[in-house]
Amino acid sequence: MSIWYNHVRTRIRMGAIVDNFTLIRGRAANPAPVIKSDAYGHGLRETARALFAAGARTMAAGTVGEAAVLKETTPGAEVISLLGPIDAADYGLVCEHDIIPFAGSSEQLLLLEEAASRAGVPVRVALKFDTGMSRLGFGADEAGGVADLLEGLGNVRAVMAASHLATADDPDQDGYAQEQAGRFEGILHALHARGLDVQGSLANSAAIFGHPRTHHGLQRPGIALYGGNPFHGTGLAHLGQGLKQGMDVASRLVQVRTIPAGRTVSYGRTFTATQETRVGIVAVGYADNYSRGLSSRAQMLVHGRRVDVLGRVCMQLTAVDLGPVPEAAVGDEVFVLGGPGGNAISADELAAWWGTITYEVFCLLGQNPREYVE
Ligand SMILES: *Cc1c(COP(=O)(O)O)cnc(C)c1O
Secondary structure, rough: OOOOOOOEEEEHHHHHHHHHHHHHHHHOOOEEEEEEEEHHOOOHHHHHHHHHHHOOOOEEEEEHHHHHHHHHOOOOOEEEEOOOOHHHHHOOOOHHHOEEEEOOOOHHHHHHHHHHHOOOOOOEEEEEOOOOOOOEEEEEEHHHHHHHHHOOOOOEEEEEHHOOOOOEEEEEEEEHHHHHHHHHHHHHHHHOOOOOOEEEEEOOOHHHHHOOOOOOEEEEEOHHHHOOOOOOOOOOOOHHOOOOOOEEEEEEEEEEEEEOOOOEEOOOEEEOOOOOOOEEEOOHHHOOOOHHHHHOEEEEEEEEEEEEEEEEOOOOOOOEOOOOOOOOOOOOOEEEEEOOOOOOEEEHHHHHHHHHHHHHHHHOOOOOOOEEEE
């Protein structure tokens, strides 16, 4: 969490995340929770402790710095860094904390060899291959060259080969996921043929639920752990059924006023009341990572009922129409995400109003002060 100046509260139900982990384990044999970016806003340390207690013995962080914190939090877990080392400090941390970094270039392997020999410890790596994201990793045709290079490195041992899918959550692009899966199988085959005893890792959340072919030895669920259904809005949405959202975000009503027809609300006068309107002012705004893009689009939850955002979201304030909740008063709690009862605001809904995905909703709102509840 990095936002400290507000009254917004991000409430995390760790029980929901543990339940999601259990559900995922029913679908895949060996899932390594992905808890990068502060566990998608749910708190790296808290999430790591809960999942370790629930039986997770391998976990994946993003940067090496995050991986080091993760290793300190759960020393009994194997820890992967999905980004791998970027600067000199990272190379040192990999050795110091026995982190398994993704390595996707010859330079990285050579620098790891150097760091390992300097530290006097062997380093294990996960070889990262690009099979279709065009992002990080060795090319799919470089498996042989990588094996050659590794033969000359005495202190670096490859224990895993990994890649990442671009379209696993989109049934309309299944063909591309299959192409990537095939390319990855070729890479694994080539590495095994060279005598490298590497475990395969390709599946993200969507692939865990939708592409059993990609499971290999280790799976990497992220969004599903936090209750995001990777297939939301598609014909495969039923595959993610039963996942529970673990994050609620609430603030408070700080003023309530009634305005006459014709009066406008907030900057730029983008909302004009067509009738007498009871307006609630909520202490949340774009400085709390409640995006200005939600202006006049989003809903919030007050006393279990939906209310509409009126006009522009401000830096620390947002106006809502309290028409549906006549009893609402200053000090009452207002949910921008989640909330009690059947009208809870789902991350998928909020993401749609926001013009983004649940991942970004969790990462950004999770930067508000967090509380852990049951
Ligand atoms: C974030 C990430 C994941 C998890 O993806 P989800 O879609 O959240 O399940 C897996 N692998 C890599 C390399 C990632 O960066």
